[in-house]
Amino acid sequence: MANTLKSGTSWSDAWQRCLAVAPEAFRDDRVLNLWGGEWRADGRALSATSPVDGGPIAGPPRLDAVAAHRAVRASLDQHRAWRHTPLEERKARVSAALDAMTEHRELLALLLVWEIGKPWRLATADVDRAIDGVRWYVEHIDRMMAGRVPLAGPVSNIASWNYPMSVLVHAVLVQALAGNAVIAKTPTDGGVSCLTLACALAAREGVPVTLVSGSGGQLSEALVRAPEIGCVSFVGGRDTGAAVATAVADLGKRHILEQEGLNAWGIWNFSDWERLTAVIPKLFDYGKQRCTAYPRFVVQRDAFDDFLAAYLPAVRTLRVGHPLAVEGPEDPYPALDFGPLINAAKAKELTDQVAEAVDRGAVPLHRGRLDEALLLSGQDTSAYVPPVTLLGPPSSSPLHHAEPFGPVDTIVLVDTEAELLAAMNASNGALVATLSTDDEATFARLAPQIRAFKVGHGVPRSRGDRDELFGGFGASWRGAFVGGELLVRAVTDGPDSSGGVGGERLPGNFPEYQLMP
Structure with a gap:
């Protein structure tokens, strides 16, 4: 007996559900960019295919450098308002976004299956880790923010395609919870529809999220070097990471750069x-x-x-x-x-x-x-x-x-x-x-x-969750270590200034500043 597709799980099924759940973010056969608090049909939409069967799926709407700079400036305006929003209100809005993501958990997971080829067990685990992880931060953010304030500018996120929810969305929501407006670049190779749906659900609750697509050549000047950016969070390969590391070192920007290594x-x-x-x-x-x-x-x-x-x-x-x-x-x-x-x-x-x-x-x-x-x-x-x-x-x-x-x-x-x-x-x-x-x-x-x-x-190690710290050694990492309170410290300022990067000595791998944990 020949196999068949599980009922209700085709790409067409998933896309129609996206149109119904978040019509502001999905239009006809394309996804939109989100900046300045509005979903916009700008950028050149690229064609894309699913790794699952080679069939067509939605591709990223790639902005040029001029539009990217406009998006960053708009995010700074959001940041200036959001950083003064009381913590209790930030917690309520992020929690409401998590509730919405929980409601649409299966659709987010199905998008991960089609866009990046994850089996169902791993796709749902990616969604659940993001939601559960951020809920833990909501519960503990009061003590983590004691004596600390948001950064002067928004946090820019550039991440690889393999964990759109448990790495990228998780980071974005924790950064916002800590009082920062956040910018996320959709990965070049996949995950744009899943991220678009997650960001649509967050934006509806008033979380100041910017989501843009584009090539590194067009967007890096805005997302890494722009003076409005308060912190750069990067997950990817060493070649691109080295270029980002050089830029943030020259500018003295707060940074979290996770790069590949041969484990x-x-x-x-x-x-x-x-x-x-x-x-x-x-x-x-x-x-x-x-x-x-x-x-x-x-x-x-x-x-x-x-x-x-x-x-x-x-x-x-x-x-x-x-x-x-x-x-x-x-x-x-x-x-x-x-x-x-x-x-x-x-x-x-x-x-x-x-x-x-x-x-x-x-x-x-x-x-x-x-x-x-x-x-x-x-x-x-x-x-x-x-x-x-x-x-x-x-x-x-x-x-x-x-x-x-x-x-x-x-x-x-x-x-x-x-x-x-x-x-x-x-x-x-x-x-x-x-x-x-x-x-x-x-x-x-x-x-x-x-x-x-x-x-x-004798046991494998992982990124970890919640209080467990994560970082890298040598060329696999640059900047602040994260996890638990350190993830919040990486995207906030505190009183313990000692002249290090961003005016504060953070635990991490900072060879250019000779700062070690």
Whole structure:
């Protein structure tokens, strides 16, 4: 029996629901930009396709540099009024926005499925993490704002496409709760409709949100360098992040710059292989298109046979398919580990990198295959890449030193602790790392030498929620650390000025100011 699309989940179904829920933000076949408190049909709407099946979806309405500067100036006007709004009123408005998002939770998640290819379980988790996380800040914001005031200008947000709700919308609402007007740039590769709906629901409640689309070349001058901007929050790759870092350093702007790093999992004097087998499938959530994914395993050579015996059976269980393909239209959503990558271009790039690495000497230990039973008959699968595992990527390959941002694992064998540390630190700083070793003393000795912000002992680490801090090490992060009270401190001013960035010494990774936590 051929699979069919789950009832009521087509892109057309989702789009019609958007038109009904937020007609001010969606018009005919396009989304609008939001600035100056108004939804505007400006910008050149680009065509876009869904990674799920290659079909057409709404693309971003890209502004030019002149319009972007007008949007920033309008946001400053909103900021000047909002920063004097009493905290109780800000809490009420943000809470009302969260209530609206809760009401439309399933539609927000469905948009994530079509726009960025998330399986239903992960799409709903992204929405829920955003809502639940901001509710926690509403509950605790009074103590966090004690003695603090909003920044002098709005907060500018530039984020990657992979977590539109739990990263971008979460940050925007917390920044607004702290008294700032906020500007968000829609990611180039996906998520524009989900973000448009979320911002429409927030704007209705009087939260001062600006949402604009455009290329980095056109918008960066306004969103990063404009004098009206009080803080820049960036999540993305190192190349773009380096340019942003240079700009904010020159201008002395408050900043939070999260950048990629090659997160590594080390294996040294380890024997609990059943535990490792159990965790491997979880590491492939969303096809490793996460800043805290683990694409590199650094394995003690003497343990390589045991590692493979634990790793390969686990990776062979992974389910990759169409996120909405079911046997019967009323069946529950399919249980998948991941669906497509963000687009066909990324899939081709990654496939080409794998082929090149093998040509230059890497050994393919595992090559997954797409299962027709998890797809729709005849569907476009150009954005789908089944899991691949390579042993010994050559030093000339990007897979040796950079994050693949896809379902490709690389394994490096080492003989000494010095080699272990060197291989785990290949990217000069990472967000997370893990070391699996039986001996507590060995972990305590080696973990401080691993250049990652969070290091787990046999368990994966993540961004965390609420009070848990998050940051990076070395080139994976620039600026203020965030999480709990530090997220609020990053976008407010306080009395403890000591001449650092923004007039205040903030905990974080500020190499240009020699400021460390």
